Amino acid sequence: MNEAIAWESVLQRDPTADDRFLYGVTTTGIYCRPSCPSRRPKRDNVAFFSSASAAEHAGFRACQRCRPNRAKSPHLGVQRARDYIDSHIADLGEERITLEVLGKQSGLSPYHLQRKFKEIVGLTPAQYIRARRSELLKGELKRGETVSRATFGAGYGSSSRVYGDSDKRLGMTPATYRRGGAGAHIDFVTAKTSLGTLLVGATDRGVCAVTLGNDVKTLEAALEREYPAATRKHVAHPSSSLALWVSEIIDAVDSDRVRLDIPLDIQASAFQWRVWRALQEIPFGETRSYSEIASAIGSPKAVRAVASACANNRAAVVIPCHRVVRMTGALGGYRWGIERKRQLLEKERATLEESTS
Secondary structure, three states: OOHHHHHHHHHOOOHHHOOOOEEEEOOOOEEEOOOOOOOOOOHHHEEEEOOHHHHHHOOOEEOOOOOOOOOOOOOHHHHHHHHHHHHHOOOOOHHHOOHHHHHHHHOOOHHHHHHHHHHHHOOOHHHHHHHHHHHHHHHHHHOOOOHHHHHHHOOOOOHHHHHHHHOOOOOOOHHHHHOOOOOOEEEEEEEEEOOEEEEEEEEOOEEEEEEEEOOHHHHHHHHHHHOOOOEEEEOOOOOHHHHHHHHHHHHHHOOOOOOOOOOEOOOOOHHHHHHHHHHHOOOOOOOEEHHHHHHHOOOOOOHHHHHHHHHOOOEOOOOOHHHEEOOOOOOOOOOOOHHHHHHHHHHHHHHHHHHHO
16 A cells, blocks of 8 residues: 555545555544545654554454445445435434435435435435434433533434434434333233234324244343333223234234334334345245345445344334345344244245246
């Protein structure tokens, strides 16, 4: 590596150099892409690396702005838009990160950017902005920041914006989330299915848990562990919306060819939502490998992260992680038991064959 040329690329924030090397700052212990928008360090404090693994082996940690340990999008314009969002999410109000602004950064028209961004990332730019801001907010709250400090630290321009966004992402107000869910109320229903006992829990904003197991007591205990500070009520006569959701989920478990369109109230990162939306696009009766999902969301090297997102799915069948298998065709893992995964796939294939024969 010619370090003189590499340093010039860092000074120029050259995005074309991102695939050739990374640089670490010895005074902070952080490594970055050459195009990172962070303040330029002194040359004497810079070390160069050929890969993220080499930088981490030397004791450096990844920059939270340019995320050099993540695969870049195969579409340069979309990647520029993502990099701009990631770099400015904490210091710009949402109203200022518009499609027009992102279009100028990406070199694409707003319409073209919107279409390509959704195609590659799995989220629209607006959805990605909300998800990234929600990640920052939850991180601030978990570190013990006050709601007001966390609100502005995550880039929200006002408390009204964060409370409005929390309806879509946190499922509860930030103060409630910080207290571990205290004040939230969950109604849940249990039912018998062909795969054992089903539990469906919901807040007033949507379904927050869909689990399968052998008995009601075990599933109730799991719900309590998931939401320890929330009030939980086992209801015999659920509201009309919850009753409808439960009926649709039971049909899906028993492999009726239904397309679930159920509102979810589940806390998750932007990456998890990208994976889960990709799972919901897998056609009934078909499967995809973990690597195929990683490629579909524009992160082909993130196979392990995709597997982790599947393992952290808390809405069985609604988010069909049972349709993801290993490259060899082996089933891999399943949060609710590998035999249930096998039965779900066999039922779906049988239903599909019957409908096409």
